[in-house]
Amino acid sequence: MAATGAEVYGSGCIACHATGVLGAPKVGDTAAWTARKGKGLAVLVENASKGINAMPPKGGNPALSETEMHAAIEFMLAQSGVGEGQSATQAATDKKPEPVPAEAAKTAAPQTNASAASAARPANVQVVAAAVPAPTVKRAKPVNSFNRLLKPPSQRNLPPLKDGIHDPGNDGTGTLQHPKEAFDSLPKANSGNRVDWVAALDKGDVQPRFDLEDENRKPVVLDLNIVREVKGSMPDVVYPHKQHTEWLDCSNCHPAIFVPKKGANNISMASILLGEKCGVCHGKVAFPVSECRKCHSKNKDRTASK
Numbered sequence: 348m349a350a351t352g353a354e355v356y357g358s359g360c361i362a363c364h365a366t367g368v369l370g371a372p373k374v375g376d377t378a379a380w381t382a383r384k385g386k387g388l389a390v391l392v393e394n395a396s397k398g399i400n401a402m403p404p405k406g407g408n409p410a411l412s413e414t415e416m417h418a419a420i421e422f423m424l425a426q427s428g429v430g431e432g433q434s435a436t437q438a439a440t441d442k443k444p445e446p447v448p449a450e451a452a453k454t455a456a457p458q459t460n461a462s463a464a465s466a467a468r469p470a471n472v473q474v475v476a477a478a479v480p481a482p483t484v485k486r487a488k489p490v491n492s493f494n495r496l497l498k499p500p501s502q503r504n505l506p507p508l509k510d511g512i513h514d515p516g517n518d519g520t521g522t523l524q525h526p527k528e529a530f531d532s533l534p535k536a537n538s539g540n541r542v543d544w545v546a547a548l549d550k551g552d553v554q555p556r557f558d559l560e561d562e563n564r565k566p567v568v569l570d571l572n573i574v575r576e577v578k579g580s581m582p583d584v585v586y587p588h589k590q591h592t593e594w595l596d597c598s599n600c601h602p603a604i605f606v607p608k609k610g611a612n613n614i615s616m617a618s619i620l621l622g623e624k625c626g627v628c629h630g631k632v633a634f635p636v637s638e639c640r641k642c643h644s645k646n647k648d649r650t651a652s653k
Contacts, residue, residue, distance in 0.1 A: 349412060349414050349415050349418070350415050350418070351418060351422075352415075352418035352419045352420075352421055352422030352423075353422050355411065355415050355416070355418060355419035355422070356374075356419050356422050356423060358408075358602075358603075359406045359407065359408050359598060359602070360406055360419055360423065361602055362597060362598065362601035362602045362607050363402070363406075363597065363601075363607075364423060365607070365608075366607060366608075368607065369400075369401040369402075369567060369569070369597075370400060370401055371401070371402065372427075374423050374426050374427055375426060375427055376427060377427050377428045377429060379427075380423065380424055380427040380428075380429040381429050384424060384429050388417075388420065388421075391420050392413065392416050392417050392420055395416050395419075395420060396413065396416055401567040403596050403598065406598060407596050407597070407598025407599070408598065503540065503541060504525075504526035504527045504530065504540050504541065505526075506525045506526075507520050507521070507523040507525070508520055508521055510526075526540065530542050532552070533547045533552055533553075534546035534547050534550065534552070536634070537638075538634050538635055538637055538638045539633070539634045539635055545590050548590075548593060548594070555593070555594050557596075566592060566593060566596070567592065567596075567597075568589055568592045568593055569588040569589065569592045569597075570588065570589045571588040571589070572585055572586065572587050572588070573585070573586040573588070574586075574645060575614070577643070580647075581639075581643050582640070582643040582644060582645055582646050582647060583643065583645040583646075583647060584642050584643055584644075584645070585642070585644045585645045586642075604624065604627055605624070612624070616636075619636060620636065625642075
């Protein structure tokens with residue numbers, strides 16, 4: 348079943364269109380949406396489906412159908428006071444029921460009363476549904492378990508046949524390059540899989556591909572640091588968007604993991620250790636939480652507290 352326009356907007360579009368980040372037309376900005384509506388609804392749907400400017404195809408959600416894209420755009424147009432979405436909604440609200448002729452009303456009344464009397468009589472047969480036990484589904488252990496990167500030296504970067512990730516029964520697994528050999532020339536780190544991936548990216552040793560089909564398409568890099576003040580003597584947290592957006596599209600984090608609004612995210616070490624918020628990646632596919640100073644990197648201003 349296709350999602351409604353409001354559901355599609357709330358699950359993805361809201362990340363950029365609610366605030367107007369990266370040049371996205373802000374919902375509620377009538378002038379901005381009127382200009383885009385002038386190009387035609389079909390053009391808007393096509394641009395959103397293929398991607399335009401900083402917006403990835405389908406807003407970063409390839410599972411969306413054309414019908415859902417159409418519904419989301421109509422919803423945003425309606426919320427901005429533009430387009431068919433508003434007029435259709437208004438028409439449905441303003442539509443009044445047609446008057447019923449008096450003769451038809453008299454004829455319908457006895458039938459209605461008879462139906463009500465029939466419904467009021469108790470049924471002679473009582474049907475009891477048999478209880479069906481709910482099926483039990485055995486969940487497989489997830490490969491990316493939290494802090495899987497916190498392993499002793501002997502268990503780091505094992506060959507594909509022994510890493511517990513690849514299928515050892517597949518003949519092709521044995522032909523894959525061993526991580527220790529592949530990582531040998533990359534900058535070293537003291538945690539995780541022992542590779543400093545940010546340094547490797549800066550040096551050009553790795554070149555993440557932003558678009559699977561277009562090798563010339565470049566990512567939209569947001570150079571913005573978010574500082575989160577923490578209590579106690581621990582340094583404050585600095586979240587650098589630049590290092591993250593060089594690897595990832597915005598839709599990887601917003602709004603499913605982090606709501607793009609100040610004060611809307613309750614982040615704690617407890618939630619991170621449980622694999623939530625930052626822990627969705629860190630400890631699984633990014634450096635583990637043992638590297639405290641990678642995040643807690645801004646020393647507190649001690650002169651201000653004196």
